[in-house]
Amino acid sequence: MDTAKPYLVAPVASCLGARLTRTSMEDNILSPRVQVSSILALVERFPGIDLVFPFMDTSVEARALGCPHDFKGRVPVVSAHPFADPGQIAGIETPDPYESEPMHNMIEVTGEIARVCERPVMSFVVGPVTLAAHLMGVTALVRLAAGNPAAFSEVLENCVRIVEPYGRALASSGASGVVILEPQLVFFPPRTYEQAVRPAIERLARALPRPALHVCGDTRRHLAAFGLTRHVECLSLDEAVDFAQAKDSIPELEGKTLMGNIPAVNVMHRGTPEAVRSAVERLVGSMQGTFFILSTGCDMVPDTPLENMEAFMQAAARPSAAS
Amino acid sequence: MNDSLRLVCEAVDTLDIDGIRDLVQRCLEEGHTPEEIIEHGIGKGLDLVGKKFEAGEYFLADLVMAGEVVKEVMPVLKERMNPVDAPRRQKVILATVEGDIHEIGKNIVGIILSANGYEVVDLGVDVSAGRILQAVKETGAGIVGLSVLLSTMVGGIRTVVEEAKAHGIRDRIKIVIGGACTSRALCEEMGADAYGENAMDALRIVNGFSENA
Structure with a gap:
């Protein structure tokens, strides 16, 4: 790890490893051995990576609970929501992460890359809102939040109960930190976050090492509420958020590390190497004197050009970028 | 705007999923056509929801709820629509x-x-x-x-x-x-x-x- 830089370099890029090993996404998700090989290939190709992530797969917990899903050449997507009723979610038995194949696979991946990569590993769990959305469907969850806030809170608490042992198992296997993935959180207004989601996130974060919260989409109006979330050390946010402006104008973010937020699609996937370099330099320049984690706003697209990833790493390592 | 239609508009705007059915029923009983209710009640309510979303007052969850509110009454309205009078848009x-x-x-x-x-x-x-x-x-x-x-x-x-x-x-x-x-x-x-x-x-x-x- 380069301690001279005032930031760590941690692109969410593990899926690019599949390109390097010429393996399918499905094989990487289903086989810990294949996924470890892909991540190792990525780290060997880009040794400037300071923090290593496994593949970002938001379906692990839902698959562990039997939700239907499909692959179609990418990380799996939950395709149906069999738990329409909050009572059904209350009745779900908490899976033993070592017995559940999807969870056990990721525990094995985390342990192995922590052992061989000689870098800190940040693993992923899904947050309570996203798991609830997988189980019930977003529309049902939105209706529940609007019509029965107490039942909504109870569903979130049950989702924390389901996820927490898995998060602890990832930590035991060697994860230095765990990112709570909440792509569905952006649906809900900040008041819902404050009243119902934040307590659940705090409870989950308290059980995890170096917890981070990742939320996709435009979260500018949620930032103060995110900043007030206890136990969460790091906020991983999408490109809609101007980090420097947020740090300057939102006092609640004091003490939180920001992680991000080079656009994964519009710059990393669709941009030119020059556009990538320029975006990295601009972000790093705007965060002068502030510790942050240089990353992508979200998971990279598997067919992101490798020359763009090279441009990202070169710009991240360049002394001028950090000055 | 007629009071009953205005209440339908407000119900959509305030995402009142419990109240919308009765309000639409009242409009029908007063003799409003489904087309009038859609245009002057529901449509105007959705306009307000859209404006609140664009102003950052409403969030995606509110748009989903607005959709659910409308879905509560669309079957009743469609059932009563005269196909000849139905809007002939694309x-x-x-x-x-x-x-x-x-x-x-x-x-x-x-x-x-x-x-x-x-x-x-x-x-x-x-x-x-x-x-x-x-x-x-x-x-x-x-x-x-x-x-x-x-x-x-x-x-x-x-x-x-x-x-x-x-x-x-x-x-x-x-x-x-x-x-x-x-x-x-x-x-x-x-x-x-x-x-x-x-x-x-x-x-x-x-x-x-x-x-x-």
């Missing part, structure tokens, strides 16, 4: 492209368009270009809305554009794209006709195409 085909199964954004667009008098043919998710073009031929729809959330699946847009050309119907249809990974630049790159940033934007675009048809 048919719009909506689909999430092949390989992508996300549907919430598409559904919200469908609700907003339906509530504004368009005949929406929703083909669902994970829809092949072939099926979309077959639906265009069968329905005579002039507008196709394609939704894509997964960036890995954006190629599905180009496939629809190219196959429409190959079938000789490209100049008969307007292709509008939307979804989390789409953008104006992507729209140009894929050869589509317009990019809708959100459901209200999609409505404006479709209104524009419809007026110029």
Whole structure:
């Protein structure tokens, strides 16, 4: 790890490893051995990576609970929501992460890359809102939040109960930190976050090492509420958020590390190497004197050009970028 | 605006899913036609919801709820609509492209368009270009809305554009794209006709195409 830089370099890029090993996404998700090989290939190709992530797969917990899903050449997507009723979610038995194949696979991946990569590993769990959305469907969850806030809170608490042992198992296997993935959180207004989601996130974060919260989409109006979330050390946010402006104008973010937020699609996937370099330099320049984690706003697209990833790493390592 | 219609508008605007049925029933009992209720009650309520969303006062969850509020009463209204009097605006085909199964954004667009008098043919998710073009031929729809959330699946847009050309119907249809990974630049790159940033934007675009048809 380069301690001279005032930031760590941690692109969410593990899926690019599949390109390097010429393996399918499905094989990487289903086989810990294949996924470890892909991540190792990525780290060997880009040794400037300071923090290593496994593949970002938001379906692990839902698959562990039997939700239907499909692959179609990418990380799996939950395709149906069999738990329409909050009572059904209350009745779900908490899976033993070592017995559940999807969870056990990721525990094995985390342990192995922590052992061989000689870098800190940040693993992923899904947050309570996203798991609830997988189980019930977003529309049902939105209706529940609007019509029965107490039942909504109870569903979130049950989702924390389901996820927490898995998060602890990832930590035991060697994860230095765990990112709570909440792509569905952006649906809900900040008041819902404050009243119902934040307590659940705090409870989950308290059980995890170096917890981070990742939320996709435009979260500018949620930032103060995110900043007030206890136990969460790091906020991983999408490109809609101007980090420097947020740090300057939102006092609640004091003490939180920001992680991000080079656009994964519009710059990393669709941009030119020059556009990538320029975006990295601009972000790093705007965060002068502030510790942050240089990353992508979200998971990279598997067919992101490798020359763009090279441009990202070169710009991240360049002394001028950090000055 | 009549009091009862105004209350329907307010119920949509305030996302009152429990109150909307009775209010619509009252309008029908007072002799308002379904078309009047849709245009002056529901449609105006959705306009207000859209404005609040664009102003940052409402969030995606509120748009979903607004859709649910409208869904509560649309079957009753459609049942009573006289087909002769029904609005004769364009048919719009909506689909999430092949390989992508996300549907919430598409559904919200469908609700907003339906509530504004368009005949929406929703083909669902994970829809092949072939099926979309077959639906265009069968329905005579002039507008196709394609939704894509997964960036890995954006190629599905180009496939629809190219196959429409190959079938000789490209100049008969307007292709509008939307979804989390789409953008104006992507729209140009894929050869589509317009990019809708959100459901209200999609409505404006479709209104524009419809007026110029």
